[in-house]
Structures are given as structure tokens and as C-alpha cells.
Amino acid sequence: MNINLLIKLSNNCYWEPKTQAVIYDNHPVPLTSNMTTLLTLLIEHYDRPISSIDIFFHIWDDYDKEFNPKHIRSLISNLRKRLPCLIINNYYGGHYVLKKFRDNIPDITDYVLEILDQAKNGLTISDPNQPDNPVIFVNEAFTDLFGYTSEEVIGRNCRFLQGEDRDQTGLDEVREALSKQRDVTVTLRNYTKSGELIFNELTISPIFDKKNNKIKYFLGVQKNVTAVQKLIQQIKRMI
Ligand SMILES: Cc1cc2nc3c(=O)[nH]c(=O)nc-3n(C[C@H](O)[C@H](O)[C@H](O)COP(=O)(O)O)c2cc1C
Structure with a gap:
């Protein structure tokens, strides 16, 4: 495994952008395709909140489908369960942000x-x-x-x-x-x-x-x- 191709998501948790695989505690973590799309989007927007609506239409890419925030809530909650190492915050009741892992500057909040x-x-x-x-x-x-x-x-x-x-x-x-x-x-x-x-x-x-x-x-x-x-x-x- 070439470590240069991995993005560190948290301690012992890495993301391989090319294959869109997550490795947690040295083991690959299986994700559904919706979870993978969600995680890719969150990583692309590190530290920046994305609205549920944007996430919804990014994943389902189908404007005939009616927006339902419950779908996003349950997808986020499943992703959190699968990868408890991630810090996904919920802002302003309906925006989600993946916090970037920074172990090199612990004293800057x-x-x-x-x-x-x-x-x-x-x-x-x-x-x-x-x-x-x-x-x-x-x-x-x-x-x-x-x-x-x-x-x-x-x-x-x-x-x-x-x-x-x-x-x-x-x-x-x-x-x-x-x-x-x-x-x-x-x-x-x-x-x-x-x-x-x-x-x-x-x-x-x-x-x-x-x-x-x-x-x-x-x-x-x-x-x-x-x-x-x-x-x-x-x-x-x-x-
Ligand atoms: C915080 C910080 C930011 C820097 N940003 C830049 C930069 O944007 N562009 C640049 O050409 N050099 C930048 N430098 C300067 C170089 O890092 C380096 O100090 C400079 O090239 C002179 O040293 P050298 O002779 O060892 O190259 C920065 C240095 C520091 C400490």
C-alpha cells in the first residue's frame, strides 16, 4: 500500500481517493455507494458546511425525486455508525460538515x-x-x-x-x-x-x-x- 495516496481522516482511518476506499484500523470498511458518494462530497468540502438539499440532489441526482431531509439524516447516521472515527458536525439544523483531522497543530482551536x-x-x-x-x-x-x-x-x-x-x-x-x-x-x-x-x-x-x-x-x-x-x-x- 502506498501511503502517499491516502488522506488521513482521523487516527487510524484513511481514505484512498483513487479507489474511494476507507481503511480503518488497517482494514477496509465496506460502504454503500450512497455512503461513498456522501463521504466523497464531505471530503471535497472539508470544514465547510453543505446543506441537506445539496447533499440530497448530489446523491440522487434526480430532480423528480422529492427532497426529504430524513434520507440525509439516516444516511449521515449510518455513515457515523460505520465510521465512528469521523467528526461530522450538524450545523444550523440541516447543514453537515466533516471536520478536517489535524494532529499537527493541537494548540490552535x-x-x-x-x-x-x-x-x-x-x-x-x-x-x-x-x-x-x-x-x-x-x-x-x-x-x-x-x-x-x-x-x-x-x-x-x-x-x-x-x-x-x-x-x-x-x-x-x-x-x-x-x-x-x-x-x-x-x-x-x-x-x-x-x-x-x-x-x-x-x-x-x-x-x-x-x-x-x-x-x-x-x-x-x-x-x-x-x-x-x-x-x-x-x-x-x-x-
Ligand atoms: C510561514 C511562512 C510562509 C512562507 N510563505 C512563502 C510563500 O508564500 N512564498 C515563498 O516564496 N516563500 C515563502 N516563505 C519563505 C520560504 O519558506 C523560505 O523561508 C525562503 O525561501 C528563504 O529561505 P531558503 O533560502 O531556505 O529558501 C514562507 C516562509 C514561512 C516561514
């Missing part, structure tokens, strides 16, 4: 992560206490901007966004700020998964542990300033 996830700018959290300061959280605006999924980013140092374009003056400022544990704002040339150039106004701030004043995380804010940068370059060419 789900509530804070939800706020970060809804921010307009890209946000990343890295762990400088791990080798090479890997990313441990990215929000949706980040994955939308760069076209990578969170699974493709988490565990890597953010420098991969620079591709081969490593000769950038802003990077010296970043290196110095990180080593001195200070805030920094620079504009970097970054590249999306499909290779498109993006001017990224990046702000990095150290976050210290209040108990011992030691560095705990770095928070990165990624703002797409490509349009402004292109305009500046055009004006420079004109004069």
Missing part, C-alpha cells in the same frame, strides 16, 4: 482555524521546531491562489513556490527575519501549480509561546499583487 480558513488572503502556518520549517496549515485562499491542495503543501517548506526563480533580493530579507524571529514583508515571484507567475506580497510574523517566550510558529500571509506589479512594470517601460 478548530474555531481559530475556521476563521483562518475563511480569510480572503492566503494564510500559512509553519513549524520552525521541525527540520526545514515545514508548512503545517494552509487556508483555502492559499490553495485557490496556487492551485495546490493542502495535502500537496503540508509538510514542505514554502520555497517550492519559487520554482527555479531563486535569485530574488526579497529572499535575503526573509532569511534574516526568520533567523532573528522578526516580522517581514516582501514581494516575491512565485509560481502556481500550472506554472503561472504570481507576485506574492508575503508577510511573515513569528508567533511565540507565552509560557517560555520561545518561537512556536511562523504565520505567513500571502497577498496576490500581480495586477499592481504588472501595472508598475508597464509604467516603468513608458517613462
Whole structure:
């Protein structure tokens, strides 16, 4: 079994996107086709609530069938019974959300992560206490901007966004700020998964542990300033 092809849903529970199989405690868990469709939909919408109506018509895909919330309630309850390891919350009486499993940032609450996830700018959290300061959280605006999924980013140092374009003056400022544990704002040339150039106004701030004043995380804010940068370059060419 190739572990790279699995998404961790919770402790000892994995999802294989290609075959749509769930492995729980090292054993495959049989799901009905409706349960599989439901789980796929919930995973695609990690941390975001989906209404019963959307789930209903996604599963039955038949607008002649009359919407009945009971079908969804019982399907959710069967899925919970089959996979008690999942955290599926019920919001506003009729919206369901699958909570993303995060064992790497235990001291940041789900509530804070939800706020970060809804921010307009890209946000990343890295762990400088791990080798090479890997990313441990990215929000949706980040994955939308760069076209990578969170699974493709988490565990890597953010420098991969620079591709081969490593000769950038802003990077010296970043290196110095990180080593001195200070805030920094620079504009970097970054590249999306499909290779498109993006001017990224990046702000990095150290976050210290209040108990011992030691560095705990770095928070990165990624703002797409490509349009402004292109305009500046055009004006420079004109004069
Ligand atoms: C929280 C955080 C977010 C970062 N985000 C980006 C980013 O969006 N784009 C980028 O090119 N570099 C980003 N970096 C900077 C790189 O990770 C790295 O520090 C930089 O390339 C300089 O170090 P290096 O010489 O080891 O590559 C980020 C760093 C941190 C700590």
C-alpha cells in the first residue's frame, strides 16, 4: 500500500481517493455507494458546511425525486455508525460538515482555524521546531491562489513556490527575519501549480509561546499583487 495516496481522516482511518476506499484500523470498511458518494462530497468540502438539499440532489441526482431531509439524516447516521472515527458536525439544523483531522497543530482551536480558513488572503502556518520549517496549515485562499491542495503543501517548506526563480533580493530579507524571529514583508515571484507567475506580497510574523517566550510558529500571509506589479512594470517601460 502506498501511503502517499491516502488522506488521513482521523487516527487510524484513511481514505484512498483513487479507489474511494476507507481503511480503518488497517482494514477496509465496506460502504454503500450512497455512503461513498456522501463521504466523497464531505471530503471535497472539508470544514465547510453543505446543506441537506445539496447533499440530497448530489446523491440522487434526480430532480423528480422529492427532497426529504430524513434520507440525509439516516444516511449521515449510518455513515457515523460505520465510521465512528469521523467528526461530522450538524450545523444550523440541516447543514453537515466533516471536520478536517489535524494532529499537527493541537494548540490552535478548530474555531481559530475556521476563521483562518475563511480569510480572503492566503494564510500559512509553519513549524520552525521541525527540520526545514515545514508548512503545517494552509487556508483555502492559499490553495485557490496556487492551485495546490493542502495535502500537496503540508509538510514542505514554502520555497517550492519559487520554482527555479531563486535569485530574488526579497529572499535575503526573509532569511534574516526568520533567523532573528522578526516580522517581514516582501514581494516575491512565485509560481502556481500550472506554472503561472504570481507576485506574492508575503508577510511573515513569528508567533511565540507565552509560557517560555520561545518561537512556536511562523504565520505567513500571502497577498496576490500581480495586477499592481504588472501595472508598475508597464509604467516603468513608458517613462
Ligand atoms: C510561514 C511562512 C510562509 C512562507 N510563505 C512563502 C510563500 O508564500 N512564498 C515563498 O516564496 N516563500 C515563502 N516563505 C519563505 C520560504 O519558506 C523560505 O523561508 C525562503 O525561501 C528563504 O529561505 P531558503 O533560502 O531556505 O529558501 C514562507 C516562509 C514561512 C516561514
